[in-house]
Amino acid sequence: MDIQNERRRLLDADDEDGDLTGLISEQDAYLSKVKNRNLYLATFASVLGPMSFGFVLGYSSPAIPELTSITTDPRLRLDTNQASWFGSIVTLGAAAGGLLGGWMVGKIGRKLSLMFCSLPFVFGFTIIIAAQNVWMLYIGRVLTGLASGVTSLVVPLYISEMAHERVRGLLGSCVQLMVVLGIMGVYLAGLYLDWRWLAICCSIPPTLLMVCMCFMPETPRFLLSQGKRREAEEALRFLRGPDAPVEWECARIEEACDEQGSSFQMSDLKDPGVYKPLVIGVVLMIFQQMTGINAIMFYAETIFEQAHFKESDLASVIVGVIQVVFTGVAALIMDKAGRKVLLIISGVAMAISTTAFGVYFYLMSKLHSTPSLSLLALDIQSKAAEEPHADLAWLALASMAVFITGFALGWGPIPWLIMSEIFPSKVRGVASAVCVLTNWSMAFVVTKTFQEMMILLTSAGTFWLFASMCILNVIFTIAFIPETKGKTLEQIEATFRGTSGP
Structure with a gap:
């Protein structure tokens, strides 16, 4: 017709x-x-x-x-x-x-x-x-x-x-x-x-x-x-x-x-409609894992224990509920607020919370008069050690709540959403595979090297590194990520090619 x-x-x-x-x-x-x-x-x-x-x-x-x-x-x-x-x-x-x-x-x-x-x-x-x-x-x-x-x-x-x-x-x-x-x-x-x-x-x-x-x-x-x-x-x-x-x-x-x-050919990588979204997709996946999400989730049970939550299993459920609620909120406002705004808000919230986490671990190391707070030092060994932990538990709990909320609003769902939107049809499978491989490889690297990072950089330094990555997230979002809200996939592709969409 x-x-x-x-x-x-x-x-x-x-x-x-x-x-x-x-x-x-x-x-x-x-x-x-x-x-x-x-x-x-x-x-x-x-x-x-x-x-x-x-x-x-x-x-x-x-x-x-x-x-x-x-x-x-x-x-x-x-x-x-x-x-x-x-x-x-x-x-x-x-x-x-x-x-x-x-x-x-x-x-x-x-x-x-x-x-x-x-x-x-x-x-x-x-x-x-x-x-x-x-x-x-x-x-x-x-x-x-x-x-x-x-x-x-x-x-x-x-x-x-x-x-x-x-x-x-x-x-x-x-x-x-x-x-x-x-x-x-x-x-x-x-x-x-x-x-x-x-x-x-x-x-x-x-x-x-x-x-x-x-x-x-x-x-x-x-x-x-x-x-x-x-x-x-x-x-x-x-x-x-x-x-x-x-x-x-x-x-x-x-x-x-x-x-x-x-079909996809290697020569297609010279096309700005292919290499620009590919770079954006890969960097998004790297930054998502470098926010420190796995570290926060690793510490969740310990932090709840320090705040006198005796049931650590219940603590995990509470963390899960926070994630579900705010990921649901992100889904409801995604097509109104836009991807870019939510990524910026999310990145700022995570930068603040990981900075606060670093302060928490720094203060804990000072209270215990140790140069670094290793994973083993997080265990409450005595009543004398328990009280300083309890006094600062509010800082750890607040930081974790802000971090999980921020991640669920933006850097949790949006990198996957943008990955599905920005690639031309003929390279969508290959380019998405590169992004998924990047994400899971980074997840493995961060998870397996986390304890070494804690020893090398100290606990405070590790979380301040995550904070700096969150700040880079925000800068990258402002500078390079286009808003895809309300656009067809063809219009998004035309944005990267520098042409007008259909």
Whole structure:
């Protein structure tokens, strides 16, 4: 159908209905006809993947204390080093999963990639359930990590390519929301279930993911990139409702796909529409891990103990609730406030809180007359040592609350959302794989070197380093990150190319 005729028909229809007054853009006219019910349904099905991912991340917290003290089967008992690997080996699997996911989304599509990634989730937890030795626990964690890496790449792409610009921020933020919801869910379940039953519960969301995705469409952009115009129109009709003239959107996407060509070539890296967003995506992932999120989460239980919270398990649940609430707030305001503003607010809040954490550890080291406060020194060894900790506990608690709130509002969900928005269709799989690999590799490096950083820089110096990284986050955001709120994926691409969008 001719685009100009479609525009004229839309405008005439809206004038007759009295829905719109005056001249309006074709984009607004089209979106006024869109119904979002099926789009929300498809999003819900896909975010069962991030929920599974959250269950994987959170599983080690309640499981490790049991596995380090298990008496019924000594073969499964973890020592300190094994427990460290049990927690961190997931990040290695996820890094590999990022590369695998980048290949899968280009070869078999977004929908099938999501369906297949549920298999290593289920197999991994099955191996953990049936574990007879420590190596089976490791293999199970690597498999669930692999699935988490694929999920962290595919789901943001699937949602961004399905959603229209008015709700893309809201729906894209649901990825991180479901991750933290999964973490909170496994913390809660861990209060009542042992590690094997907990693994059984963790296998439920990926099973539902496989079933639900059978009834959801492939993304229209992937279908059009494969030359499947009729299937793309059917997918759009499902996602936009019966009243939306989907031929207009289909023609717009098809035009962008034709301009880009079919497949990624290394020469494409010379294109500013490719290398600019790639650099931004990679730096965002580096900065996200260098904010100190893993360090804060590592200290969470100890800080609550120092503040006289006797139930450290309950403390983890409280942290999870804070994350869920403020990630939900970020999702609701994402399409109104914009990505850039939230990143700046988030970065400033985290810079202040990590600076305060550094002050807390500095004062603690002075109280104990030691040059540095190592991880071992954080244990309360005597009543004499407990009182100074309690006096300063408010500073640690306030810093942690501000940090988690700030991270949940911006640097938690937004790097993943921006990653799904800024890449041209033909390089989306490859570029996203590079970003996911960067994120999980940095997570592994920061986690495994954290204790060495504490010794080398002291506790205060380590958190002040995180504070300086948060300040760099803010500067980078102001200088280089474009606002993508309310723009189509094609308009975002045109921003990097320096041309006007469609």
